[in-house]
Amino acid sequence: MSDYVIAPPPQAAVPVAGGGLYPVRRIYCVGRNYADHAREMGHDPNAEPPFFFSKPADALVINGADTPYASQTADYHHEVELVAAIGVGGKDIPVDRAMDHVWGYGVGLDMTRRDLQAWAKKGGKPWEVAKGLDHSAPIGALVPAKGIATPLKGAIELKVNGEVRQSADISDMTWDLPHVIAELSKYFELFAGDLIFTGTPAGVSAVKKGDRLVGSIAGIGTVETTIA
Ligand code: MN
Numbered sequence: 001m002s003d004y005v006i007a008p009p010p011q012a013a014v015p016v017a018g019g020g021l022y023p024v025r026r027i028y029c030v031g032r033n034y035a036d037h038a039r040e041m042g043h044d045p046n047a048e049p050p051f052f053f054s055k056p057a058d059a060l061v062i063n064g065a066d067t068p069y070a071s072q073t074a075d076y077h078h079e080v081e082l083v084a085a086i087g088v089g090g091k092d093i094p095v096d097r098a099m100d101h102v103w104g105y106g107v108g109l110d111m112t113r114r115d116l117q118a119w120a121k122k123g124g125k126p127w128e129v130a131k132g133l134d135h136s137a138p139i140g141a142l143v144p145a146k147g148i149a150t151p152l153k154g155a156i157e158l159k160v161n162g163e164v165r166q167s168a169d170i171s172d173m174t175w176d177l178p179h180v181i182a183e184l185s186k187y188f189e190l191f192a193g194d195l196i197f198t199g200t201p202a203g204v205s206a207v208k209k210g211d212r213l214v215g216s217i218a219g220i221g222t223v224e225t226t227i228a
Contacts (some may be wrong), residue, residue, distance in 0.1 A: 012057035014085070014106065014195075017141040017221060022085055022104065025193030027055040027137055028184055029081075029110055033174050033199025040202045050175050050199065052184055053127050055110075061138040066228035068135050069209050073113035076207055079200035080158035080166050080215035080223075082151060083108040084177055085142050089191040098178035099150050101190065104142040107215045107223040109158075110197050111136040114206070137197070140215070140223035152176055154218040156201060160211050168201030170217065 002008070013021040030052060032038045035045035061067050070076050087103025110131070117130035153171040157164060175183065180198055184190065207213065207227045215223040 009058070012060055014060060014139055015062065015141050016104070017143050022142050023193050024057040024060060024195055025191055027057055027059065027195045027197065028188065029053050029055060029131065029197040030175070030180055030199040033180070034168060034172050034201040035174055036168070036172065036202035037200055037204065040204070045174060049183070050180070052187060053131055055132050055137050059132065059134060059137040061135050061225055063138070063140045063223055063225075065225065067111065067138050067225045069207070069227050070111070070113055070133055070136070072129070073115055075113070075115040077112045077114045077204045078158055078160070078165070078207055078213055079110040079112055079204050080156060081108050081110050081197045081200050082156065082170055082177070082217055082220065083139060084181065084196045084198065086190050086194040086196070087145075087192050089189065089194075091185050091189040093182050093185040093190070095178045095182040098181035099145070101181060102145045103192070104144045105148065105151060105220045106142040107140040107217050107221050108195075108197050109138040109213065109215055109223055109225065110200060111138065112204075114204075138213070138223055138225040140221045143221055148219065150177065151217070151220060154220070156217045158203070158213065158215045160205070160207065160213055165205050166201055166203035168203075172201055173199065
């Protein structure tokens with residue numbers, strides 16, 4: 001018998017390629033981490049460092065499941081991103097130790113109400129309703145970092161109904177993964193179970209109901225979902 005007065009909410013988790021589940025504590029995201037995407041959003045990529053926001057852990061959509069078209073938007077966008085899964089926590093992690101903290105990798109979609117993001121930016125409002133919405137984090141199976149080189153390069157791509165919308169290389173990141181982890185850990189103590197969505201390249205665009213989204217990163221895997 002527990003002392004919980006209601007049933008505890010389910011533990012968010014992501015399947016691991018080859019079996020098992022990675023339990024998720026938090027989802028951190030990096031904003032504006034590819035120069036070409038910063039430019040397409042109307043920003044100077046050199047004007048400021050990337051910044052962080054978050055999504056709730058239960059925003060995850062497990063690979064293959066449908067992603068409901070979001071309410072309160074007429075401009076729902078895909079952003080394909082490399083995801084790092086933390087295995088060992090820490091704070092103020094040095095860049096040269098950062099990869100010791102990573103358990104594995106995956107491919108994720110940072111689904112975004114772009115119209116509400118523009119509204120938030122214009123009014124100095126929080127990004128919560130643009131980024132932290134339900135079902136806004138489709139994710140593919142995680143692969144263990146063991147045996148995989150640190151993903152500092154490799155093709156990253158997103159197709160909608162078979163048509164390439166985003167195509168770039170991980171090496172185009174403004175801040176690479178070790179720097180992202182080091183910087184994030186200055187603001188938040190990281191724990192095992194934390195996912196980090198590391199930003200998206202150019203080519204973000206609106207989806208509509210029925211669209212089939214397939215994201216991929218060479219050597220890491222894929223994420224697939226249908227907008228329902
Ligand atoms: Mn993003």
